[in-house]
Amino acid sequence: MVITRATEYAIRTIIYLAKQPRNEIVLKKDICRTQNVTPAFLTKILQPLIKVGIVSSQRGVGGGFLLAKDPEEINLLDILQAEEGELNLNHCLVDDDVCERDKHCSAHEVWQEAQNEMIKVLCRHSIADLVKIEKVKVESLGLG
Amino acid sequence: MVITRATEYAIRTIIYLAKQPRNEIVLKKDICRTQNVTPAFLTKILQPLIKVGIVSSQRGVGGGFLLAKDPEEINLLDILQAEEGELNLNHCLVDDDVCERDKHCSAHEVWQEAQNEMIKVLCRHSIADLVKIEKVKVESLGLG
DNA sequence: TATCAGTGGTTATTACTCGAGCAACGGAAT
DNA sequence: ATTCCGTTGCTCGAGTAATAACCACTGATA
Numbered sequence: 001m002v003i004t005r006a007t008e009y010a011i012r013t014i015i016y017l018a019k020q021p022r023n024e025i026v027l028k029k030d031i032c033r034t035q036n037v038t039p040a041f042l043t044k045i046l047q048p049l050i051k052v053g054i055v056s057s058q059r060g061v062g063g064g065f066l067l068a069k070d071p072e073e074i075n076l077l078d079i080l081q082a083e084e085g086e087l088n089l090n091h092c093l094v095d096d097d098v099c100e101r102d103k104h105c106s107a108h109e110v111w112q113e114a115q116n117e118m119i120k121v122l123c124r125h126s127i128a129d130l131v132k133i134e135k136v137k138v139e140s141l142g143l144g
Numbered sequence: 145m146v147i148t149r150a151t152e153y154a155i156r157t158i159i160y161l162a163k164q165p166r167n168e169i170v171l172k173k174d175i176c177r178t179q180n181v182t183p184a185f186l187t188k189i190l191q192p193l194i195k196v197g198i199v200s201s202q203r204g205v206g207g208g209f210l211l212a213k214d215p216e217e218i219n220l221l222d223i224l225q226a227e228e229g230e231l232n233l234n235h236c237l238v239d240d241d242v243c244e245r246d247k248h249c250s251a252h253e254v255w256q257e258a259q260n261e262m263i264k265v266l267c268r269h270s271i272a273d274l275v276k277i278e279k280v281k282v283e284s285l286g287l288g
Numbered sequence: 289t290a291t292c293a294g295t296g297g298t299t300a301t302t303a304c305t306c307g308a309g310c311a312a313c314g315g316a317a318t
Numbered sequence: 319a320t321t322c323c324g325t326t327g328c329t330c331g332a333g334t335a336a337t338a339a340c341c342a343c344t345g346a347t348a
Binding site for chain 1 (some may be wrong): 334336337342343345346
């Protein structure tokens with residue numbers, strides 16, 4: 001299992017924020033209520049997203065959270081790496097010096113290739129895309 | 145980090161076995177010495193491979209391990225899944241009922257796509273391929 | 289301007305699970 | 319009896335998931 005709960009909640013949260021009118025500040029408790037996360041945990045999850053500039057926050061009365069970037073400019077890899085750090089299939093991919101077997105280990109290249117393919121997919125889909133897909137899904141549910 | 149040490153040692157071991165003359169029985173301690181694994185840990189690692197029929201074993205004097213399948217017929221996904229169980233990027237991919245959000249969760253499809261791409265790569269390379277690649281690597285090291 | 293309620297920010301702690309490895313004993317083959 | 323592998327259970331450490339206590343900022347208002 002690669003994706004943690006934190007990453008999953010983070011993605012839900014960002015999609016939720018992306019659905020709000022642009023520049024509208026959203027309360028933490030509203031995110032919690034709609035996305036089924038506890039406030040304490042959501043606090044922890046949002047901090048890395050703020051650090052990398054995906055979300056911005058406003059303290060004090062009337063404060064809350066909002067997207068700091070255009071949904072077109074955010075992809076799933078950005079969020080995953082903000083929450084979990086660099087994505088690495090195997091420790092020998094962390095950097096070229098970690099594994100002294102690199103020189104003759106043939107599996108190394110396969111891990112690298114698999115990781116690259118995975119990253120390509122995660123980069124290909126922006127949050128804006130996902131919001132569109134959700135709208136279509138919700139509509140088709142309404143019809144069915 | 146998706147790949148565990150057990151999987152990595154398992155792959156090393158299988159490549160080692162594949163390099164031996166066909167049907168030659170190899171002692172556990174020879175595997176340990178050449179692949180830098182402790183006997184106790186290797187014991188644990190080999191059992192799942194035996195269970196799924198990749199490796200077979202022989203007890204008693206003159207016993208040991210050998211490949212039960214043609215190296216052409218073994219790929220990295222086989223080994224990985226023998227050691228770690230079904231590969232799943234996220235818990236919502238385990239089966240369609242786990243995540244009650246499936247119906248409207250757009251990320252689900254991205255995880256599925258990323259996982260499929262990864263699996264494709266892991267299936268594409270047989271142990272026989274890896275052995276060939278290692279030979280080439282070793283030769284080029286000898287020249288350098 | 290002092291203050292207070294409403295907000296997010298930071299840090300520490302807990303419980304739990306899983307990866308990694310070890311060791312002791314059991315069972316089969318010769 | 320000896321030489322092998324097989325099974326089981328254990329420990330230790332790291333990482334996930336979540337909680338809680340306390341801190342810092344903002345803005346309204348007394």
